[in-house]
Amino acid sequence: MKRGEGRSAVEVFADAAVHALRTPLAAVSGEVELALRRERSPEAYRDALARIGQCVAELIDLTADLAILGSSTDVAGVSRGASRLGAVLGSIVGDDAGAGTVIEGGAAGVDVDVIGDQAFLARSLRLLLQHATRHVPPGGRVTLRVERVLHDRVELTLTASPPLVGQTWRHLREDSDESGDVNAAGLLRLGTAARIVEHCGGAIRVDNGEAAGSVRITLRRVPAEAHGA
Amino acid sequence: MLIVEDDPATRDVLERGLREELFRVDAVADGATAEDRAASGSYDAVVLDVVLPGEDGFTVCRRLRTRAVDTPILLLSGRATLQDRVHGLDAGADDYLAKPFAFVELVARLRALTRRGRTHHLEAVLSCGPLELHQQDHVVRVDGAVVALTATEFRLLEYLLHRAEALVTREELARHVWGESAARPSNIVDVYVSYLRKKLGSAGRLVRTVRGLGYTVRKGDVA
Numbered sequence: 036m037k038r039g040e041g042r043s044a045v046e047v048f049a050d051a052a053v054h055a056l057r058t059p060l061a062a063v064s065g066e067v068e069l070a071l072r073r074e075r076s077p078e079a080y081r082d083a084l085a086r087i088g089q090c091v092a093e094l095i096d097l098t099a100d101l102a103i104l105g106s107s108t109d110v111a112g113v114s115r116g117a118s119r120l121g122a123v124l125g126s127i128v129g130d131d132a133g134a135g136t137v138i139e140g141g142a143a144g145v146d147v148d149v150i151g152d153q154a155f156l157a158r159s160l161r162l163l164l165q166h167a168t169r170h171v172p173p174g175g176r177v178t179l180r181v182e183r184v185l186h187d188r189v190e191l192t193l194t195a196s197p198p199l200v201g202q203t204w205r206h207l208r209e210d211s212d213e214s215g216d217v218n219a220a221g222l223l224r225l226g227t228a229a230r231i232v233e234h235c236g237g238a239i240r241v242d243n244g245e246a247a248g249s250v251r252i253t254l255r256r257v258p259a260e261a262h263g264a
Numbered sequence: 265m266l267i268v269e270d271d272p273a274t275r276d277v278l279e280r281g282l283r284e285e286l287f288r289v290d291a292v293a294d295g296a297t298a299e300d301r302a303a304s305g306s307y308d309a310v311v312l313d314v315v316l317p318g319e320d321g322f323t324v325c326r327r328l329r330t331r332a333v334d335t336p337i338l339l340l341s342g343r344a345t346l347q348d349r350v351h352g353l354d355a356g357a358d359d360y361l362a363k364p365f366a367f368v369e370l371v372a373r374l375r376a377l378t379r380r381g382r383t384h385h386l387e388a389v390l391s392c393g394p395l396e397l398h399q400q401d402h403v404v405r406v407d408g409a410v411v412a413l414t415a416t417e418f419r420l421l422e423y424l425l426h427r428a429e430a431l432v433t434r435e436e437l438a439r440h441v442w443g444e445s446a447a448r449p450s451n452i453v454d455v456y457v458s459y460l461r462k463k464l465g466s467a468g469r470l471v472r473t474v475r476g477l478g479y480t481v482r483k484g485d486v487a
Binding site: 053055056057058059061062063064065072086089090093169170172173 | 270271273274276277278280281284294296297315317318342343362363364365366367368
């Protein structure tokens with residue numbers, strides 16, 4: 036692992052994992068403590084259980100992310116199979132992608148097959164969108180656009196309005212140093228997104244040009260001969 | 265109470281839990297909004313998450329102290345190393361609690377912080393007309409003459425003077441003076457205000473009743 040060479044890779048990874056797990060654990064323990072503090076109606080207990088269930092689902096996702104980030108090989112099988120890009124984008128439309136998120140170019144990706152499991156590719160894009168929506172000010176907008184469809188790859192661009200500073204994406208840079216960085220959760224989120232795409236033969240890069248802080252995601256297309264097979 | 269927490273599930277449970285304790289709660293999700301809200305100084309305490317979008321909690325805390333906001337701040341964080349805790353306290357926080365936490369401990373710490381109040385940041389003397397309250401010496405004077413108050417009466421007057429010009433509800437007074445929110449019947453506040461007025465003599469009229477709501481001390485009432 037190149038990221039975080041300021042500390043050992045194990046330290047950075049463990050720190051990110053501990054921090055990321057503690058927040059949903061705090062929500063779960065808080066819900067349990069509140070539910071048990073006094074007698075409540077059956078509906079109130081059901082609501083509490085539903086909220087606990089959401090937190091547990093988040094913990095399950097996090098442990099899956101940790102498994103992906105914790106191994107340089109594709110142990111989770113994220114690169115297995117092919118996915119229709121339109122289906123990947125369709126699965127993250129709506130509330131799932133976060134408020135203020137716009138996904139454009141779905142039509143351009145409808146008939147394009149890319150390498151990778153649909154659920155994992157969607158997870159990667161969702162993590163990027165979540166990271167962006169978390170950093171845009173209230174009323175801001177995050178756009179994920181299919182920029183170009185080439186013979187061997189598809190390029191998507193994630194931008195924000197107002198633009199996000201490049202620092203927002205520092206954890207995508209190979210040379211970033213997380214020593215003393217309080218945002219270990221960002222490292223986990225972006226590291227996992229990048230690792231999924233890399234396993235599928237693609238890449239995620241931060242654009243330092245005029246659109247500072249935008250992110251380019253390259254997904255590898257399924258070779259033409261594979262279609263014919 | 266101001267809660268600053270970007271994780272919706274944790275923010276929600278904090279809001280509900282603290283409201284059940286009868287704290288009045290506002291909640292925000294980012295550092296810039298938190299700084300704007302907390303800068304008013306109108307909160308009894310701020311529960312501040314460290315990892316936030318934009319400015320992190322350490323920075324927000326430091327900036328608030330630079331702006332002379334003396335509201336007690338409890339940092340809440342998934343980071344719990346000695347270095348993190350020292351960093352947070354050096355940034356101006358009054359307390360530091362690691363996630364996951366026992367809710368009952370959070371509430372106890374907040375009660376302690378709000379009881380302790382802002383005395384370490386405040387001027388030593390609060391005054392209103394002929395009335396002077398010396399916080400460090402625990403002495404109250406009316407026209408220069410010392411008035412003997414019990415500890416409870418002193419805390420009651422101290423809070424009213426600290427919030428001079430504002431309406432202070434009975435519930436707020438009960439929470440600050442007795443350190444608990446729900447169990448204390450509100451008429452005990454009225455009883456103690458009555459004791460206080462009698463002991464303050466002519467200055468007792470400065471503590472005005474706002475019918476059905478609570479009390480206020482107004483400097484404009486000094487004749």
